[in-house]
Amino acid sequence: MxxxxxxxxxxxxxxxxxxxxxxxxxxxxxxxxxxxxxxxxxxxxxxxxxxxxxxxxxxxxxxxxxxxxxxxxxxxxxxxxxxxxxxxxxxxxxxxxxxxxxxxxxxxxxxxxxxxxxxxxxxxxxxxxxTINSVDDVYDILVPIGNSYMILLYVHLWDVRKLRGKKELERVTEELEEAECSKDDFMANVSHEIRTPINSISGMSEIVLRDELLDSTRLNVENIKLSCKRLTTIVDDLIDFSDLRTGKYEINDVKYSIDSTVNDIVNYAYSIKKDKSIEIIVDCSSSIPCELIGDETKIKRVIRNILSNAVKFTSEGCIVIKIGYRRESYGINLSFTIKDTGIGIDKHDMEKIFSSFNQVDSKRNRQEGGLGFGLPIARAIVEQMGGVITVTSEPGVGSEFKVVIPQKVENQEPIISEELDIKANILAYLDMEQFHLMQIRDEYRAAIENMSTNINVPVHLCHNLAEFKRRVGLKQYTHYFISLVEYNEDKSYFNDLAEKNDNVIVVIDRYQEDEIESDKIIKLMKPMYIFPVLMALMGVSNKAGTYIATENFKKFTAPDAHVLVVDDDPVNLKVASGLMKTYEVKTDVAGSGAEALKMIDSELYDIIFLDHMMPDMDGIETFRRLRKKNGFYFKEVPVIALTANTVFGAREMFLEEGFQDFLPKPIEVSALKRVLKTYIPDEKIIMENDITEASMADTPIVTDDTQQEDVLQADDFIDYKQGMIYCGSQENLMEVLQLHYEEGNENWHKIKKAYDDEDWKNYVIFVHGLKSSMKSVGINKLSGMAELLEMAGKEENIDYINKNNEALLSEYSRVIDGLEEIFGCSNEETTADLKETDAAELRRICDEFEDIVYSFDPDQMMQVINELKQYSCNGIALADKLVQIEKKIVNSDYMSAADALKRIIDEITTEGDDHAL
Structure with a gap:
């Protein structure tokens, strides 16, 4: 334009x-x-x-x-x-x-x-x-006039042709733009769909790895999990690339702790280097403000892309990560410098590295693979955040990327307090000759010197063992730092030194722990940088004796926190409540927006989880009514949107509406943990210092009822392991499936009634709920069928609904029957002590119950239900069918209870008639 x-x-x-x-x-x-x-x-x-x-x-x-x-x-x-x-x-x-x-x-x-x-x-x-008197007059006068008209006509035709060509060009351009948008939307949607099974496979692999396995089996499962991670990275790249092209990529500025960010980046760098002989050297300024405002997730994404590229094209040498800052009027310019000793980049290829689908010198690098998305995405994100990314490189020597991103400052206190007074005197022995590259030696020396200056602790660096022993004999030091190479020079000497001194610290790789013979020696995992070193100096270690550098992996509980979960599906409420138990959070539930608003009037919640699609009053309308209430609490209480619609733009839509955050359903444990940690007040969170992230993972609770587990694993309608991932434990999964069994017939009839009445609005809501609730327990086939029908309902594709609704109900019936085999009792067990009655008597009791309903007397209603529990009809025990009726009476849903009772009795008597035939 x-x-x-x-x-x-x-x-x-x-x-x-x-x-x-x-x-x-x-x-x-x-x-x-x-x-x-x-x-x-x-x-x-x-x-x-x-x-x-x-x-x-x-x-x-x-x-x-x-x-x-x-x-x-x-x-x-x-x-x-x-x-x-x-x-x-x-x-x-x-x-x-x-x-x-x-x-x-x-x-x-x-x-x-x-x-x-x-x-x-x-x-x-x-x-x-x-005047026209001769041929010459015609030539002198009429020819110029005629030519003028001809030129006029030519110019007009020329303009018309140009305009037609312009309009055709605009039309073709518009079609190309639409095709491009369609391609991007398709790529984004497909990528989102691929991500779900990948997460399931990764989660199942994690569960399998917790069990005792043969070494070969464990290796295979670990390879599966690693492949899932790599595939997830590719999918994330596709999604981000598509979002960036279509202008839908948003920067979400929130408060974050820079020390946590640094630790995540360092851990990532170390994890991806694997068995490559690469030294990871970290140099972090101690005076960076501890809390910043920005998009931490996007920043880590950028640095990870650069680190991944550095590791990919560096076979030996080192990768140096430097984190610094510069103060500005708006806050700080946060800088990350990643330097490697890799293959380098030619000058004429320098700009190509930021082009999508491109790897420079692809023949030489083809063994590394990749789509070439990483660096283009990194630059686009940095530029969107108002920053810059630069690169300098020399072929055969290495490359240096520098990222500078403006950030606002939430807390000016530095990450390492200036008031921290550590009484320490360090003697370090690092044999630089073990590194054949001079650059590694120089970078290590510079990093150690900067670390010593930052924490204001003297470090005496020895260059050989003789110098180290001489210094030990001359002076007392508080801490002794060496690496595994130096330890192996004279193991007995360092073991004896550890017996005399509690602070002998060996810096090792994570697979080298068994090479340390003395239990007195403290093992510090690489990479050695300011946070783990500082904790080692302060004497903070875990049970294994390995110093830990961050609280980022600690479990937390919040027993004083109080949350409200709002969802029209009882199963989803059960799943959410079960997941909250991990964090000891007190949880209330509401089955509708109206009920939630009443509960909020009488209780102060720390977080409200609000489902999007609910009948009568949906989540957005409930949210708007909440915010209109008078009072500071109603305006500020964090409200988190819950929805099974995870298509692109859902999160942005909720945030634009005013929700604090967004959680997709089924709820994943990691996502829930993030939300709880972010929005529960800090004073209500209790960190457990001795529990790491590995032990925090939700280990399945083994129950005594192994027969039920065998049935679940053997049945073809449920993916038991996926259900375990989403429900958090076997115990919670069994409870949720029990609830599905109890509510199944009623939900089945809701869908059928909405279909028969052509009530497409509620039909979409019911199949939407079925989609998410079934997926949360691993009943994937039924969930997938419900999802397709939901999409058809939204697109008003009634023909598709008419062709496929019967199949959905049939599959739902099969699921209910399968659950009945698990939770229902056999006829011989349930009818042994029951009174057999006929259809006429049951209908009489049903009419009596309906009369009592209009008197609004719950006690009399329960008496009728208890009476019915004593009966069986056609060999079918009524007690198993009446659980949902009791719940409706307790919830004062009397009319619905009467309808449900009539429907149950009709089913039982009809089934008996069918058997008679």
Missing amino acids: LKELKQKRNTERIILIMLIINYSFMIFSAIKLRWNTWIPTFMLIEAAATIIFYVGSYFEYERRARINTILIMISISIYSIHYGEIGPVIVPLIAQIVLIGFYDIDSLMLYPAITLTVIVFYHAVILQSF
Whole structure:
């Protein structure tokens, strides 16, 4: 659009210059021929108006073109009227016709056509300046006039053709843009769909790895999990690339702790280097403000992309990570520098690395694979955050990437307190000769010196074992740091030193723990940088004796926290409540928006989890009514949206509405942990210092009922392991499945009734709930069928619903029957001590119950239900069918209880009739 406007502006400028020349010619002629003074004055005013319209950009382009054309035609007409001959007038008129054609507006040719006709009529009829008496007269007069009309026609046709070509180009461009958008949307949607099974496979692999396995089996499962992670990275790249291309990628600025960010980045760098002989060297400034405001997730994404690229193309040597900052008026410029000793990049390839789907020198690098998305995505994200990313490189030497991102400061306190007074004196022995590259030696020395300065602790660096032993004999030090190479030089000496001193610390790789023979020696895992070193100096260690650098992996509980979960599906409420137990959070549940609003009036919750799609009052309407309530609490309480609709834009839609955050259903443990940690007040969170993330994972609770587990694993309608992932434990999964069994018939009839009544709004809501609730327990086939019907309902594709609804209900019936085999009792067990009755008696009791319903007496209703529990009909025990009726009575849902009871009795009697037949 800007390019088109600029092109029109340039065209108008050229036309203006030519018009001014033409006005000057006519003004000069008028003055020379001594015409009335008003004529050149009028033409001068017209010329001035043309200039003013252009310079001031008055009116739009087409209107200015019409005004300028009319003005110049008026001048031409005045000029021709006062000129005694028609010949001299034809030439400037033809010039104006061609000039006006540059406007690319075909209708403008009407004005010079009218002007030419008027001029010819005036000279031929009124002025009679020419007569046709001979062939020469025809040639001298009519040929120029005829040529003028022909030029007029040619210019008009030229404009029409150009406009048609322009419109065709616009049409093709629009189609290409639509195709591009469709491709991006398709890529984004497919990527989102791929992510779900990948997460399931990864989660199942994690569960399997917790069991005792053969070494070969464990290796295979670990390879599966690793492949899932790599595939997840590719999918994330596809999604982000698509979002960045379509302008849908958003930066979400929130408060975060920079020390946690640094630890995550360092751990990532170490994890991806695997068995490569690469040293990870970290140099972090201790004075960076501890809490910043920005998009931490995007920042880590950028740095991880660069680190991944550095590790990919560095076979040996080192990767240096430097984290620093510079204060600015708006906060700080946070900087990350990643330097490697890899293959490097040629100068002419430097810009290519930021182009998508591109790997420079692809033949040499093909063994590393990849789509070439990482660096282009990194630069796009950095630029969107207002930062810059630069690269310097030399082939065969290595590359250096520097990322600078502006961040606001939430807390000015540095990550390492200036008041921290550590009484320590360190003796370190690091044999630099073990590194054949001089760059590794230099970087290690610089990092150690900076660390010593940052924490204000002296470090005496020895270059050989003899110097180390000599210093130990001369002076007492508080801490002794060595690496495994130095330890292996004289194991007995360092073991004896550890017996005499509690602070002998060996820096090792994570697979080298068994090489340390003395239990007295403290093992510090690489990479060695400011946070783990500081904790080692302060004497903070875990049970295994390995120093830990961050609280990022600690489990937490919040027994004083109180949350409300709102969902119309009881199963989803059960799942959410079960997941909250991990964190000891007190949980209330509500089955509708109206119920939630009543509960919020009488209780102060720390977080409200609100389902999106609910009948009567959906989540957004409930949220709006909540925020309209008078009082600070109602305006500020964190509200988290819950929805099974995880298509692109869902999160942005909820955040724009005012929700604090968004959780997709089924709820994943890691996502829930993040939300709870973010929005529960800090004073209510209790960190457990001795529990790491590995032990925090939700280990399945083994129950005594192994028969039920065997049934679940053997059945074909449920993915037991996926259910375990989403429900958090076997115990919670069994409870949720029990609830599905109890509520299944009622939900089945809700869907059928909505379909029979063609109530498509509620039909979509019911199948939407079925989609998420079934997926949360691993009943994937039914969940997938419900999802397709939900999409059809939203698109008003009634034909699809009509063709597939019966299949959905049939599959749902199969699931209910399967659950009955697990939780229901056999007829011999349930009917042994029951009274057999007939259909007439049951209908009589049902009518009695309906009469009591209108009296609104719950006690009498329960008496009728208890009476019915003593009966069986056609060999079917009623007790198993009445659990949902009791719940409705407890919830004061009396009319629904009466309808449900009538439906149950109809089913039992109908089933008996079928058997009789």
